[in-house]
Amino acid sequence: MSFTEILFYVFSAVLVVSALGVITARNPVYSALWLVFAFFNSAIIWMLLEAEFLAIILILVYVGAVMVLFLFVVMMLDIKVEELRAGFTRYAWLGLPIALLVIGEIGSVVWVKSQDDKALGLSSVASPAAYAADYSNTKALGQLLYTEYLYPLQLAASILLIAIVAAIVLTMRKRSGQKVQDIGAQISVKAKDRVRIVKVAAVQPETGNTVEGQS
Amino acid sequence: MSANLNFVVAYPEIFVLTAACVILLVDLFVSDRQRIVTFLLTMVSLLAAAFITVQYGVAERVITFHGTYVADPMGTVLKLSTYGATALSLLYSREYLQRRGLFKGEYFVLALFAMLGVMVMISAASLLTIYLGVELLSLSLYGLVAFDRDNGIAAESAMKYFVLGAIASGMLLYGMSMIYGVTGTLELSQIANRIPGIGLNSLGLAFGLAFLVVGVAFKFGAVPFHMWVPDVYHGAPTAVTLFVGSAPKIASFALAMRLLVDGLGGAVEQWRPMLVVLAVLSMAIGNVVAIAQTNIKRMLAYSTISHVGFILLGVLAGTVQGYQAAMFYTLTYVLTAVGSFGVILLLSRQGFESDALDDFKGLAKKSPWFASVMAMLIFSTAGVPPFVGFTAKLAVIQAIIGIGYTWLAGVAVFFSVIGAYYYIRVVKLMYFDAPVDNGPIQAGVALRTVLSANGLAVLALGLLPGLLLDLCARVIS
Numbered sequence: 281m282s283f284t285e286i287l288f289y290v291f292s293a294v295l296v297v298s299a300l301g302v303i304t305a306r307n308p309v310y311s312a313l314w315l316v317f318a319f320f321n322s323a324i325i326w327m328l329l330e331a332e333f334l335a336i337i338l339i340l341v342y343v344g345a346v347m348v349l350f351l352f353v354v355m356m357l358d359i360k361v362e363e364l365r366a367g368f369t370r371y372a373w374l375g376l377p378i379a380l381l382v383i384g385e386i387g388s389v390v391w392v393k394s395q396d397d398k399a400l401g402l403s404s405v406a407s408p409a410a411y412a413a414d415y416s417n418t419k420a421l422g423q424l425l426y427t428e429y430l431y432p433l434q435l436a437a438s439i440l441l442i443a444i445v446a447a448i449v450l451t452m453r454k455r456s457g458q459k460v461q462d463i464g465a466q467i468s469v470k471a472k473d474r475v476r477i478v479k480v481a482a483v484q485p486e487t488g489n490t491v492e493g494q495s
Numbered sequence: 496m497s498a499n500l501n502f503v504v505a506y507p508e509i510f511v512l513t514a515a516c517v518i519l520l521v522d523l524f525v526s527d528r529q530r531i532v533t534f535l536l537t538m539v540s541l542l543a544a545a546f547i548t549v550q551y552g553v554a555e556r557v558i559t560f561h562g563t564y565v566a567d568p569m570g571t572v573l574k575l576s577t578y579g580a581t582a583l584s585l586l587y588s589r590e591y592l593q594r595r596g597l598f599k600g601e602y603f604v605l606a607l608f609a610m611l612g613v614m615v616m617i618s619a620a621s622l623l624t625i626y627l628g629v630e631l632l633s634l635s636l637y638g639l640v641a642f643d644r645d646n647g648i649a650a651e652s653a654m655k656y657f658v659l660g661a662i663a664s665g666m667l668l669y670g671m672s673m674i675y676g677v678t679g680t681l682e683l684s685q686i687a688n689r690i691p692g693i694g695l696n697s698l699g700l701a702f703g704l705a706f707l708v709v710g711v712a713f714k715f716g717a718v719p720f721h722m723w724v725p726d727v728y729h730g731a732p733t734a735v736t737l738f739v740g741s742a743p744k745i746a747s748f749a750l751a752m753r754l755l756v757d758g759l760g761g762a763v764e765q766w767r768p769m770l771v772v773l774a775v776l777s778m779a780i781g782n783v784v785a786i787a788q789t790n791i792k793r794m795l796a797y798s799t800i801s802h803v804g805f806i807l808l809g810v811l812a813g814t815v816q817g818y819q820a821a822m823f824y825t826l827t828y829v830l831t832a833v834g835s836f837g838v839i840l841l842l843s844r845q846g847f848e849s850d851a852l853d854d855f856k857g858l859a860k861k862s863p864w865f866a867s868v869m870a871m872l873i874f875s876t877a878g879v880p881p882f883v884g885f886t887a888k889l890a891v892i893q894a895i896i897g898i899g900y901t902w903l904a905g906v907a908v909f910f911s912v913i914g915a916y917y918y919i920r921v922v923k924l925m926y927f928d929a930p931v932d933n934g935p936i937q938a939g940v941a942l943r944t945v946l947s948a949n950g951l952a953v954l955a956l957g958l959l960p961g962l963l964l965d966l967c968a969r970v971i972s
Contacts, residue, residue: 429561430560431505432627434512435615435624435627439631441608446637449644
């Protein structure tokens with residue numbers, strides 16, 4: 281067993297454990313953190329598959345942006361875990377056979393030995409040759425995206441743009457009594473608008489009376 | 496510029512995308528009272544797009560962008576009709592939107608992006624482009640249907656549309672992945688080349704094909720995948736209903752042509768029976784259920800379903816004659832549908848939708864001219880000569896008989912006769928019933944003029960269908 285294989289099995293085992301952690305943790309914040317851990321391990325497995333660009337993007341985008349946002353939401357919403365779990369035993373009879381079926385399907389694809397070339401067994405597919413050490417995955421992806429897939433790439437960008445526009449149209453409106461920042465006014469403010477110096481007549485110390493009283 | 500990146504043929508798409516982005520930005524600097532600027536800019540962009548499309552139209556099929564984009568004469572004609580349908584629907588809806596506080600710049604931006612999605616589908620040469628076009632169109636339409644955000648019914652129908660549309664996209668994508676798995680390519684022309692080698696008995700091909708047909712049927716709104724059509728037509732603001740009923744229908748036709756004919760034309764024997772079932776069910780359910788409707792938007796929704804059945808009849812013929820007939824049917828149907836919804840918009844006022852059938856009672860006394868325009872449109876939809884709907888139905892039925900499916904032609908005629916009942920009922924309400932609503936028609940000169948022209952066009956095309964028929968025959972061969 282080569283060192284790469286050992287690494288693969290170690291990280292896969294950790295990945296499976298963390299994935300189980302996501303669905304078994306009672307606290308949603310823990311679930312989200314387990315998911316971060318699972319993403320991290322999958323990124324390493326991608327790295328082993330020589331897909332370093334995807335690995336880095338997974339960490340940057342999913343761990344760095346999406347999951348952090350997710351954690352914010354989880355922390356801000358009051359999620360009652362017990363309510364979410366209420367239907368578990370009720371639907372288990374349906375879920376269990378489906379889970380077994382999927383496991384069986386995956387098993388049959390991975391382990392079934394190919395009888396002929398048309399079978400889907402893993403052994404029927406040759407493993408790809410490793411790339412040279414100076415091969416750049418990022419460069420290859422970039423080259424494809426901006427030549428062969430230029431048109432689909434631009435369309436995907438338009439779809440994202442329209443998603444933003446539609447979301448803003450449907451959620452933004454002027455409400456009365458809203459407390460908003462007026463950034464222009466904040467910037468153009470002068471020191472004298474902020475601090476008002478008020479002359480207040482000095483208050484006479486009342487100690488004189490007590491002194492008098494004491495004497 | 497390499498030979499594989501021929502930007503010239505894609506000038507229309509590039510222009511519309513740029514124009515939509517510019518309008519999005521310009522709109523930010525326009526105050527609510529000058530919002531008409533955005534509207535005018537959109538109209539000018541449509542006109543310019545039409546000019547560019549004609550100027551850079553191709554005489555022969557050109558595939559570019561590494562096999563993801565195709566330009567051909569059929570695409571040019573379909574794109575021009577898409578601009579026309581979009582321009583008409585925006586023109587008809589302007590006053591409606593203004594009266595309901597929906598006259599915002601984003602409306603036009605969403606409409607332009609939806610139109611861009613239609614154009615992408617029209618010019619799709621690969622499964623990837625088709626899918627992106629479908630998504631671009633659908634996302635913009637979801638946004639438009641929910642545009643009247645404080646209206647509960649509109650929000651509900653947008654939600655339904657969104658969920659069912661997502662299922663449809665899933666089906667389409669699943670079918671595409673099967674086809675890709677079997678043929679090993681995303682390019683439609685390559686798929687067409689490889690199908691004979693794979694053989695029609697391939698399980699993967701049949702599986703993928705079935706899912707693709709389901710996806711196409713969902714987008715068309717063919718029975719049994721029609722559930723979203725009545726709800727969306729009824730729930731959306733009438734202006735949006737008008738838009739949903741116009742340009743996207745051209746897109747559905749293009750989707751079927753590209754996917755089933757360009758890509759899987761070799762498997763016509765496989766998808767023909769599926770389309771026969773879809774077409775017969777659509778004509779049956781559409782025409783029969785429409786009779787029970789009291790809301791004219793809902794009635795027109797079911798009428799759309801039955802017309803989709805007719806378009807599918809033309810496609811399933813699998814002959815050049817059939818495709819030509821289907822294209823003619825689609826274009827004329829869009830023209831008629833735009834007009835019918837235009838009349839509803841014409842009659843609507845502040846706080847009055849005019850979408851119940853009873854609102855049309857006695858229209859002939861209130862406005863004889865627009866009653867006759869509506870009558871022309873309705874007669875054309877029903878397929879009564881000399882209006883264009885008759886010519887379209889005739890062309891489709893001829894194509895069907897051409898491949899020896901006489902029984903299917905009989906079914907089509909039978910359900911058309913059933914459909915005539917509820918169409919003619921509208922005419923009866925307009926001419927023979929006493930008016931219920933006595934409010935005046937408030938529409939401006941532009942809407943009145945264009946709508947009148949729309950109604951007359953349906954008559955003119957019916958009397959002289961040769962021009963458009965020739966055009967369809969020239970671009971599909």
